[in-house]
Amino acid sequence: xxxxxxxxxxxxxxxRLYPLTQSRTKPSVPFGGSYxxxxxxxxxxxxxxxxxxxxxxxxxxxxxxxxxxxxxxxxNITDTFIDAIPAQMRTGKHWYSGTADAIYxxxxxxxxxxxxxICIFGSDHIYKMDIRQKIAYHEKKEATLTVSAIKLPxxxxxxxxxxxxxxxxRMIGFVEKPAVADAKTIPGDPDHVLASMGxxxxxxxxxxxxxIRDAAMKKSSHxxxxxxxxxxxxxxxxxxxxxxxxxxxxxxxxxxxxxVGNIDSYWHANMDLIKSxxxxxxxxxxxPMHTHYPALPAAHFRNGDERNCAIRxxxxxxxxxxxxxxxxxxxxxxxxxxxxxxxxxxxxxLGDTKIGKNCRLxxxxxxxxxxxxxxxxxxxNLEDDKKRFTVSDEGIVVIPKxxxxxx
Amino acid sequence: xxxxxxxxxxxxxxxRLFPLTQTRTKPAVPFGGNYxxxxxxxxxxxxxxxxxxxxxxxxxxxxxxxxxxxxxxxxxxxxQFIEAIPAQQRVNKNWYSGTADAIYxxxxxxxxxxxxxVCIFGSDHIYKMDVQQMVExxxAKGGSLTVAAIRVVxxxxxxxxxxxxxxxxRMIGFMEKPSVEDAKTIPGDDDHVLASMGxxxxxxxxxxxxxxxDAADRDSSHxxxxxxxxxxxxxxxxxxxxxxxxxIPxxxxxxxxxxVGSLDSYWESHMQLLAEKxxxxxxNKHWPLHTYHPPLPPATFRDQAGSISDISRSMIGAGSYINxxxxxxxxxxxxxxxxxxxxIKDSVLLxxxKVGSGARLxxxxxxxxxxIAPGTIIGENLEEDRKKFTVSEDxxxxxxxxxxxxxxxQNSAIDKKY
Numbered sequence: 001x002x003x004x005x006x007x008x009x010x011x012x013x014x015x016r017l018y019p020l021t022q023s024r025t026k027p028s029v030p031f032g033g034s035y036x037x038x039x040x041x042x043x044x045x046x047x048x049x050x051x052x053x054x055x056x057x058x059x060x061x062x063x064x065x066x067x068x069x070x071x072x073x074x075x076n077i078t079d080t081f082i083d084a085i086p087a088q089m090r091t092g093k094h095w096y097s098g099t100a101d102a103i104y105x106x107x108x109x110x111x112x113x114x115x116x117x118i119c120i121f122g123s124d125h126i127y128k129m130d131i132r133q134k135i136a137y138h139e140k141k142e143a144t145l146t147v148s149a150i151k152l153p154x155x156x157x158x159x160x161x162x163x164x165x166x167x168x169x170r171m172i173g174f175v176e177k178p179a180v181a182d183a184k185t186i187p188g189d190p191d192h193v194l195a196s197m198g199x200x201x202x203x204x205x206x207x208x209x210x211x212i213r214d215a216a217m218k219k220s221s222h223x224x225x226x227x228x229x230x231x232x233x234x235x236x237x238x239x240x241x242x243x244x245x246x247x248x249x250x251x252x253x254x255x256x257x258x259x260v261g262n263i264d265s266y267w268h269a270n271m272d273l274i275k276s277x278x279x280x281x282x283x284x285x286x287x288p289m290h291t292h293y294p295a296l297p298a299a300h301f302r303n304g305d306e307r308n309c310a311i312r313x314x315x316x317x318x319x320x321x322x323x324x325x326x327x328x329x330x331x332x333x334x335x336x337x338x339x340x341x342x343x344x345x346x347x348x349x350l351g352d353t354k355i356g357k358n359c360r361l362x363x364x365x366x367x368x369x370x371x372x373x374x375x376x377x378x379x380x381n382l383e384d385d386k387k388r389f390t391v392s393d394e395g396i397v398v399i400p401k402x403x404x405x406x407x
Numbered sequence: 408x409x410x411x412x413x414x415x416x417x418x419x420x421x422x423r424l425f426p427l428t429q430t431r432t433k434p435a436v437p438f439g440g441n442y443x444x445x446x447x448x449x450x451x452x453x454x455x456x457x458x459x460x461x462x463x464x465x466x467x468x469x470x471x472x473x474x475x476x477x478x479x480x481x482x483x484x485x486x487q488f489i490e491a492i493p494a495q496q497r498v499n500k501n502w503y504s505g506t507a508d509a510i511y512x513x514x515x516x517x518x519x520x521x522x523x524x525v526c527i528f529g530s531d532h533i534y535k536m537d538v539q540q541m542v543e544x545x546x547a548k549g550g551s552l553t554v555a556a557i558r559v560v561x562x563x564x565x566x567x568x569x570x571x572x573x574x575x576x577r578m579i580g581f582m583e584k585p586s587v588e589d590a591k592t593i594p595g596d597d598d599h600v601l602a603s604m605g606x607x608x609x610x611x612x613x614x615x616x617x618x619x620x621d622a623a624d625r626d627s628s629h630x631x632x633x634x635x636x637x638x639x640x641x642x643x644x645x646x647x648x649x650x651x652x653x654x655i656p657x658x659x660x661x662x663x664x665x666x667v668g669s670l671d672s673y674w675e676s677h678m679q680l681l682a683e684k685x686x687x688x689x690x691n692k693h694w695p696l697h698t699y700h701p702p703l704p705p706a707t708f709r710d711q712a713g714s715i716s717d718i719s720r721s722m723i724g725a726g727s728y729i730n731x732x733x734x735x736x737x738x739x740x741x742x743x744x745x746x747x748x749x750x751i752k753d754s755v756l757l758x759x760x761k762v763g764s765g766a767r768l769x770x771x772x773x774x775x776x777x778x779i780a781p782g783t784i785i786g787e788n789l790e791e792d793r794k795k796f797t798v799s800e801d802x803x804x805x806x807x808x809x810x811x812x813x814x815x816x817q818n819s820a821i822d823k824k825y
Contacts, residue, residue: 282704
C-alpha cells in the first residue's frame with residue numbers, strides 16, 4: 001500500500017465559540033462529555049490504521065498539547081507517531097497566514113518523508129470517515145488532489161465552499177459561499193450541491209510544487225480553498241470524494257458532518273448525541289472513540305433527603321457525583337458534582353464543576369472549573385443572564401471557565 | 408546498592424471467589440466498577456512515586472497480563488517499570504510452593520537491580536497506603552524487616568496473623584489465626600490486636616540470605632508468614648508499621664483495609680462504596696486511582712415507553728446504557744446495557760453485560776459477558792437459584808462469566824413447538 005503522511009490543521013482560534021475558546025484553541029474544546037473536538041478527526045485516522053500524523057498547532061495550544069500527550073501518545077516501536085508541531089518561525093518571523101502557509105512553513109516534514117500521499121485535514125468537525133476508502137478513491141482516479149465533499153440541499157449552499165463536478169466526479173468549478181441561485185448542483189441532482197469539507201489528499205510531489213509556487217505569489221492569501229485548489233483544478237486532475245460513499249460497519253447510513261463553529265451549532269451537535277435515534281453514535285465497537293480518561297471512578301448517584309436522582313436522556317461521565325438531582329437532556333463531562341433538588345435541563349457541563357443545591361439551569365453551557373452556589377437560576381431569565389454572561393442567538397447561556405456564580 | 412524495588416505477589420488462585428476466579432487470577436478480579444483488585448496495591452506504589460515494580464504472576468494470569476499492559480505500562484524513561492513476571496521455571500520445574508518461594512525463584516531480579524530495600528506486597532486487598540511512609544519508618548527503625556499491620560478488635564483475632572509487639576514497636580511474637588484468648592493485645596490497649604497485612608519491607612541483603620537459607624531447608628513450607636518472619640523475629644530486628652500511622656491527604660483518619668477473599672466480603676465491600684458515609688472512597692484528587700479505561704462514551708440514560716431511568720445509591724461505569732430501568736444500591740462496571748423496566752437491586756455488575764427488559768436482579772453478582780433474557784428473575788428464590796448458580800452463605804447469587812441466562816427455556820419452548 002502507498003505510504004501516507006497526515007497533517008492536521010489545529011491552529012483554529014474559534015472566535016465564534018468564545019468564551020469556550022478564551023483559554024484554549026478550538027480543536028481543544030471539550031465535546032460530548034469525555035472528548036475534545038480534535039478527537040473526532042484523530043479517531044478517523046487511527047481507526048483507519050493511518051498512524052503517521054503531525055498536528056499543526058498555533059493558537060493557545062497548551063491545553064491541546066497536554067491532551068495529545070495524555071490521550072494520543074503512541075509507542076514508538078514502529079514508524080508511527082502523533083506529534084504536535086507548534087508554529088516555530090521556520091520560514092520567517094510570522095504566524096501562519098493561511099491553511100496553505102501552515103503546511104508550507106512545515107514543508108520540510110513532507111520533503112523528508114517517503115509518503116506518496118499527504119492527507120491534510122481540519123480538526124474542528126464532528127463526523128466519522130474511514131479515510132482508507134478515500135485514499136482508495138484517490139488512487140483509482142489517479143488524482144493529484146482529492147477533496148472530500150458532503151451532499152447538501154441547495155438552499156444551504158451560501159454557508160459553504162461549493163464544488164462543481166462533472167459526471168466522473170472531476171472538479172470543474174469552485175465557488176466560496178455562493179448565492180443559492182448561483183450554486184452549481186450535482187449532475188443529475190438539481191436539488192443538491194457538493195460542499196467542501198476542507199479535507200484534502202494530495203499527491204506529495206504535486207503538493208510540494210504547489211506550495212512553493214504559491215509561497216512566491218505576493219497576491220496569494222496562501223489558503224487551500226482560495227488559492228491552491230482554484231489553481232489546480234483546471235488541470236483536470238482534482239477529484240471530489242462524496243462523503244456519502246464512505247461506509248463504516250455498525251453506523252447508520254446517514255452521513256453526519258457538523259461544523260461546531262459557533263455556540264448554537266456546538267450546543268446542537270451535543271444535543272444530537274442524546275437524541276432517541278442519535279445521528280452519530282459514540283457506542284460503535286467497530287469504531288471506538290479514543291480519548292484521554294483521567295483516573296476517576298464510575299459516576300456515583302446518591303439519594304437526596306427528599307428525592308432520588310432522576311436522570312432522563314442524558315450522558316454522565318466518570319467522576320460525576322449526583323445527589324438527589326434531576327438531570328434532563330444534558331451532557332455532563334468528567335467530575336461534575338451536582339447537589340440535591342437541583343434541576344439541570346438541556347445543558348452541557350464540560351467538567352470539574354460544582355453546582356449547589358436547589359439550582360435551575362436550562363440551556364446553559366458550563367465551562368470547566370465553574371462553581372455555582374445554592375439557589376442560583378440560569379437560563380430562566382435571559383435578560384438578566386445577558387448582563388452577566390455570553391448568551392447566543394438561540395438563547396444558550398455560556399458560563400466561562402473558572403467562574404464563581406452566586407457567592 | 409540503592410533504591411527500592413517492589414515485588415507484588417499476584418499469583419493467587421482465589422478459590423473462595425469462584426466462579427469469579429474461574430477464568431482469572433484473584434488480583435485480576437474486577438472491583439468497584441472501573442478497577443481490578445491489583446490496582447489498589449499498584450496505586451499505593453505509584454502514588455508514592457515508587458515505580459520499580461515486578462508483578463509475580465502464576466495462576467490464570469492472561470487477564471492480569473493484559474490489564475497490566477493496558478493500564479500500567481510506564482514509558483521506560485528514568486528506569487521506571489511495572490512488569491509482569493510469569494512463573495517460568497527459573498530454579499526448577501515446580502510452581503511456587505509458598506510466598507517466599509515465589510520471591511526466591513525470582514531472586515535474580517533482586518540481585519540484578521541491587522536495591523537497598525525490597526517491598527514485598529500482596530495484591531488482593533482494598534486499602535490506601537503511602538508506601539513511601541512505610542519505607543521511611545523502616546529506614547528510621549533500622550530493622551532488617553518491617554511488617555505492615557492493622558489494628559483490629561481482639562474478638563476478630565482468629566481471622567488473622569497476629570503480631571505481638573513491645574513498646575518500641577518491635578515484633579516479639581507472631582501467631583497465625585490464634586484463638587481470641589491466646590491473641591496478644593497491643594501494649595496499653597487491651598481491646599485490640601495487630602493483624603499482619605502481608606506486606607513486608609526487607610533490607611535487601613537480609614532478604615536474599617534468608618531466601619537462600621530457607622530454600623535449602625527441607626522442612627520449610629517456604630512461606631514468609633510461617634517460616635521467614637518467625638526466624639527473623641527471634642533475632643530482634645523486625646519492626647511493625649501501623650496502617651493507622653499512614654497519612655494520605657483527603658482521607659478519613661480511620662484506616663480501611665479489606666480482604667475480599669470470599670464472595671460475601673466481595674459483595675459487602677461493594678455495598679460499602681455506596682454507603683452514605685463510605686469508609687473507603689474512590690474519589691480523592693490527592694490519591695487518584697489509576698486503571699485501564701477502555702474507549703467508551705459517558706454512561707447514557709434514556710427513557711423508554713413511559714419507563715424512566717430511576718437511579719438511587721449506585722455507581723454506573725462509562726459505556727453503560729440505561730434504557731428506562733430502575734437501579735438501586737448497585738455498582739455497574741463498564742458497558743452494562745440495562746433494558747426498559749428492568750429492576751436491579753443490591754447487585755454488582757462487572758461489565759459488558761446485557762440485562763433484558765423487565766428482568767429483576769436482587770443481590771446478584773454478574774460477571775462479565777453475561778446476558779440475561781427479558782423477564783428473568785434472579786435472587787428472589789434462592790432455592791431455585793442454587794440449582795443453576797453459585798449462591799454464597801449470605802445469599803449472594805453469582806452468575807459466571809459469559810453465561811446466557813433465561814434463554815434456554817425459550818429455545819426449548821421453540822423446540823417443542825416445531
